[in-house]
Amino acid sequence: MTDQPHQNLRVLITGAASGLGAALARAWEERGADVLRTDRAEAEGILPLDITSDGDWVAARDHVERTWGGLDVLVNNAGIAGGGRLDVAGIDEWQRLVDINLLGAVRGTATFTPVFKRQGSGRIVNIASLAGLVHPAGMAGYNATKAAVVALTETTGHELAAHGVSAHAVCPSYFRTNLMAAVEGRDAALQTVMTKLVEDSPTSADDIAAAVLAGIDAGTELIVPDDAARAAYQLKLGDRAAYDAVMRAQARKLDAVAE
Numbered sequence: 001m002t003d004q005p006h007q008n009l010r011v012l013i014t015g016a017a018s019g020l021g022a023a024l025a026r027a028w029e030e031r032g033a034d035v036l037r038t039d040r041a042e043a044e045g046i047l048p049l050d051i052t053s054d055g056d057w058v059a060a061r062d063h064v065e066r067t068w069g070g071l072d073v074l075v076n077n078a079g080i081a082g083g084g085r086l087d088v089a090g091i092d093e094w095q096r097l098v099d100i101n102l103l104g105a106v107r108g109t110a111t112f113t114p115v116f117k118r119q120g121s122g123r124i125v126n127i128a129s130l131a132g133l134v135h136p137a138g139m140a141g142y143n144a145t146k147a148a149v150v151a152l153t154e155t156t157g158h159e160l161a162a163h164g165v166s167a168h169a170v171c172p173s174y175f176r177t178n179l180m181a182a183v184e185g186r187d188a189a190l191q192t193v194m195t196k197l198v199e200d201s202p203t204s205a206d207d208i209a210a211a212v213l214a215g216i217d218a219g220t221e222l223i224v225p226d227d228a229a230r231a232a233y234q235l236k237l238g239d240r241a242a243y244d245a246v247m248r249a250q251a252r253k254l255d256a257v258a259e
Contacts, residue, residue: 009033010068012060014051014108015078017041019177020127023205024075027213036064039078051078051104057111070119074112076105076149077127081194083139084187085254093185094141101145102152109156113165120164123216126153130173130229134236134243137251138190146171150222157221169222170212173229175203193257203228 011028015021016037025035038049038060047063049056064071079101082093105126116122131139132146150169157167174197185191203226211225224230236243 009072010036010064010070011073011075012036012038012064012071012112013075013077014038014049014104015040017043017046020175020205020208021075021077023209024077024212027206027209028073031213033073034068036060036067051076051107052099054107057107061111061115065115071112071115071122073123073125074108074116075125075127076108077125078104079127080184081142082185083142084185084190085138085258086140088187088190089141089185096184097141097145101142102148105149105152109152113160116160116165117163122160122165124153124156124160124165124167125170125212125216126150126156126167127170128153130171130224130232132169133171133224133229134232134247136247138187138193138254154221166219167221168216170208170215170225171223171229171233172208172211172225173203173232174198174201175205175208175226176201177205188258190254193254201228 009028011033013021013025013035016025016035017039018041021037021039025037028035036047037045038047040048040050042048047060049060051057080097082097083089084093109124109126112122112124116124126149128149129142129146131143132150135143135147150171153167153169160167174194176198208225212223215223215225224233235246
């Protein structure tokens with residue numbers, strides 16, 4: 001971060017028991033930050049926090065204020081994979097994605113905004129996805145929630161800038177993590193395709209975490225942290241016809257997997 005060192009930063013990370021959340025925690029700790037790891041899963045060194053629970057968020061804020069007296073960085077990382085083709089995924093799947101991927105970040109942001117305003121400083125880091133910028137077929141629910149997180153982040157940055165608070169959206173492509181282990185949904189074909197993309201990715205959670213910290217250091221508000229994500233996003237921005245052709249070809253491949 002350009003105006004404050006990593007050392008002695010007070011950082012709260014959701015979904016920090018594993019995956020990218022754990023990698024982000026390690027990266028900040030290696031730089032001397034104080035990190036509060038939170039997660040719905042119970043584990044040693046983890047503060048229990050179900051991001052769909054207003055009461056858990058209030059308890060987390062109370063813990064932070066008692067322990068640290070404030071917070072420098074809120075990382076809304078916890079989320080789930082999911083989605084499904086439009087005639088396969090049910091409304092219950094959409095509702096679960098919205099409540100966790102979108103409203104989890106909304107709850108965290110709303111809970112800690114008064115703290116940041118009172119301090120006159122802070123960072124809000126929302127882990128979205130390349131799916132928030134580039135929208136593959138078969139993933140409408142996931143795409144929609146991650147695009148909403150990008151919009152939430154931009155709005156937050158505008159709204160809180162006068163209070164010394166910045167907001168950063170992180171939009172990685174597929175990287176190796178345990179995200180698919182807990183995936184739920186009716187579209188088995190999509191799960192097969194997504195699992196292979198995750199397993200075959202050359203990028204690790206630690207790679208993404210390092211790029212996230214570098215982006216925050218640089219003051220970047222939209223962090224696209226890996227080569228695959230940057231190439232896909234640039235294709236959409238630079239050659240929409242070619243981008244559409246790629247996306248529609250992927251849709252045909254998904255249908256073929258399902259046959």
